[in-house]
Amino acid sequence: MSTSAKFLKRGIFGLFTLVAAIIVVFAIGVLWPDQGLEAVKTEKPIAITGVDVIDTNSGELRKNQTVLIIQGRIVDVGRVEELEILQNAIRVDGRGRYLMPALWDMHVHVFTFTPLLDMPLYIGYGVTNVRDMMGCPPGGDPVAACSEDKARWTEEALAGERIGPRIVSTTSFMANGPVILKRLPELPEFFGTSTPEQGRAFARYYAGKADALKVYDKIPRDAYFALVAEAKRLGVDVVGHRPHAISAIEAAENQKSIEHARFILHESFSGSAALRELAVNGEWKEDRRRMLDEHDPEKAEAIFAAMKRSETWYVPTHLTRRVDAYCDDPLILEDPLLRYMHPLVKWQWMEDVNKTLRDDPSPEARETYREFYRKGLELTGAAHQAGVNVLAGTDYIIAGATLHDELEQLVLAGLSPAEALRSATLSAAEYYGLENEYGRIAEGMKADAILLNENPLEDIRNTLSLEAVIFDGNLYDRNALDEISAYVENRAKSWSVGCKIIWEYLRRLAN
Numbered sequence: 001m002s003t004s005a006k007f008l009k010r011g012i013f014g015l016f017t018l019v020a021a022i023i024v025v026f027a028i029g030v031l032w033p034d035q036g037l038e039a040v041k042t043e044k045p046i047a048i049t050g051v052d053v054i055d056t057n058s059g060e061l062r063k064n065q066t067v068l069i070i071q072g073r074i075v076d077v078g079r080v081e082e083l084e085i086l087q088n089a090i091r092v093d094g095r096g097r098y099l100m101p102a103l104w105d106m107h108v109h110v111f112t113f114t115p116l117l118d119m120p121l122y123i124g125y126g127v128t129n130v131r132d133m134m135g136c137p138p139g140g141d142p143v144a145a146c147s148e149d150k151a152r153w154t155e156e157a158l159a160g161e162r163i164g165p166r167i168v169s170t171t172s173f174m175a176n177g178p179v180i181l182k183r184l185p186e187l188p189e190f191f192g193t194s195t196p197e198q199g200r201a202f203a204r205y206y207a208g209k210a211d212a213l214k215v216y217d218k219i220p221r222d223a224y225f226a227l228v229a230e231a232k233r234l235g236v237d238v239v240g241h242r243p244h245a246i247s248a249i250e251a252a253e254n255q256k257s258i259e260h261a262r263f264i265l266h267e268s269f270s271g272s273a274a275l276r277e278l279a280v281n282g283e284w285k286e287d288r289r290r291m292l293d294e295h296d297p298e299k300a301e302a303i304f305a306a307m308k309r310s311e312t313w314y315v316p317t318h319l320t321r322r323v324d325a326y327c328d329d330p331l332i333l334e335d336p337l338l339r340y341m342h343p344l345v346k347w348q349w350m351e352d353v354n355k356t357l358r359d360d361p362s363p364e365a366r367e368t369y370r371e372f373y374r375k376g377l378e379l380t381g382a383a384h385q386a387g388v389n390v391l392a393g394t395d396y397i398i399a400g401a402t403l404h405d406e407l408e409q410l411v412l413a414g415l416s417p418a419e420a421l422r423s424a425t426l427s428a429a430e431y432y433g434l435e436n437e438y439g440r441i442a443e444g445m446k447a448d449a450i451l452l453n454e455n456p457l458e459d460i461r462n463t464l465s466l467e468a469v470i471f472d473g474n475l476y477d478r479n480a481l482d483e484i485s486a487y488v489e490n491r492a493k494s495w496s497v498g499c500k501i502i503w504e505y506l507r508r509l510a511n
Contacts, residue, residue, distance in 0.1 A: 028499075034500075037120060037163060039157070040160075040474045045069060045070045045089040046473070046475055048069075049066045049091060049095070050094050051066070051067065051094025051451070052099070053099050053100070054100035056421055059416070059419070066078060066079070069447040069473055070473075072447050072472045075443065077442060077443055092451065094451065099450070100425065100450055100456070101439050102127065102128040102129070102470070102471065103127045103450070104168075104391075104392070104425065104438075105122075105127050105394055106431070107317055108132055108394065111143055112149070114145070116491070116500055116504070117340075117488065118492075119153070119163070120399075120488055121398065121485075123163050123476060123484065124484035125399075125464075126463070126469045128471045131169050132150055132169065133239070133393075135170055135171050135209075137191065141508065143505070151167070154167045158472060168432060169212065170210050171239060171240070172209070174214050176215075176218050178192040188205075190205070196223055199223035199225075199226035199227035202227055203234060204230065210236075211236075212237040212256065213237070215227070215240040217284075221243075221246060225254075228255070237255075241260065242255075243279075244276065244284040246276070249303060252306040252310045253312075258314055259315045259317060259395070260316065260317050261318060262376060264383070265292070265295065265376065265379065266286070268297070268379075269291045270294040271287075271290060292371055292375060295375070304386035304388050305386065307383070307388045314380075314391065315392075316380045316393075316410075316413070317393050319402060319406055321376050322373055324356050325370040325372070326370070327353045339492065340488050340492050341492055342494075342501065349397050377409065378413070380413040384419070390410065390419075390423050390427070391427055392423040408461060418457055421457075447473040451468040451469075452465045452466060452467060468481075
């Protein structure tokens with residue numbers, strides 16, 4: 001055998017060996033025992049004594065209260081000297097501390113890999129209820145979890161079989177016009193939502209499968225109006241973006257909620273109507289500089305009036321625009337919360353972050369992005385003052401933890417700390433008509449609460465001074481919260497978890 005043939009043979013053998021080794025290592029990672037973290041199950045009554053209770057309706061403190069919890073319900077709230085505490089109750093010293101309802105995040109994306117990674121952080125950071133804003137198409141999706149997945153995970157959380165929040169509602173896959181079929185040509189034709197009939201068919205398909213229909217940027221006008229009319233007939237809510245071809249006032253009249261503060265800037269400058277016309281031909285473009293320079297406060301006020309009149313909920317998700325504004329800044333790139341992000345997820349997230357910078361890295365563009373973000377905050381404050389219902393939602397990549405950042409954004413926008421807290425507690429419950437179950441510390445309410453060491457009415461950042469979280473009557477003390485934090489951080493570094501994520505993706509992709 002010639003020397004070159006020997007080298008070729010050795011090379012092929014070496015390549016085969018390398019591939020085999022990679023497959024073996026990957027299989028070991030997939031099959032490696034999952035060191036799960038057990039959920040807390042509190043069987044005894046809980047008595048939190050001498051605590052100052054935050055009234056999320058009035059924004060005031062009720063001092064020196066004792067709160068008694070039995071079997072997942074708040075059964076009594078009263079002055080210490082007036083309340084008889086059960087002998088077998090777990091006593092939690094609330095003196096010098098503050099008790100408030102647990103938090104809601106009203107714009108999250110629970111992915112297929114979320115249970116493998118950071119789902120426990122919701123509880124770890126006091127977020128016990130979430131509104132999920134992304135459904136899956138027919139046949140499932142490798143990344144977007146389906147409603148049946150989320151229902152199962154919620155049931156497991158309530159049964160104490162996993163640490164995670166209630167996923168209170170889910171949406172459809174996005175209705176985004178014919179661009180969807182270009183990405184996913186195997187979907188039924190009506191998923192292109194190009195015509196009124198397709199819009200109606202989309203609504204009928206998801207009736208009973210999702211709690212709300214999610215509309216997105218590129219759905220055409222006639223398909224949009226047909227979809228919302230059919231949804232109304234079926235009793236299904238419509239939520240999501242303000243589609244580019246639809247005015248903000250029209251969206252306010254037809255949607256239960258509108259997401260993302262930038263839609264107000266899009267719709268409140270001199271070129272707004274012309275820009276909507278361009279959307280018909282796919283020529284819509286976000287000219288942030290012009291939107292800022294030609295902003296018309298009267299147009300914004302008309303939008304706010306329509307939203308108030310229609311009782312449309314507004315979820316500004318300011319963290320998303322903050323990333324755009326500071327994507328080259330340590331504020332984003334060195335965020336301590338990135339310790340919870342697995343490299344596989346961080347890689348995908350950084351692709352989006354870097355794309356914003358690549359599109360136009362000039363100093364002028366960077367400053368425009370920052371002005372756009374700051375103007376969005378200002379308009380949220382104006383919307384709130386005009387009586388628009390504001391909800392706290394993050395649309396951010398790390399579970400639970402970042403809701404506290406969004407609360408700070410709302411205070412920067414002009415809400416008081418008490419108003420920001422209401423947006424993530426009682427207002428969220430009111431969105432669902434569940435204000436008699438959640439959102440207050442009162443007799444008969446669900447036992448979802450957070451105990452804080454510092455007063456968030458004085459400084460909204462004090463929501464991070466967590467001493468304990470109570471989820472469905474189960475008490476996670478500071479040690480349990482630290483365990484959750486360490487658990488998720490370790491999983492973010494785990495090679496075997498990375499193998500499981502890839503396997504789950506490939507399995508769902510094959511299906």
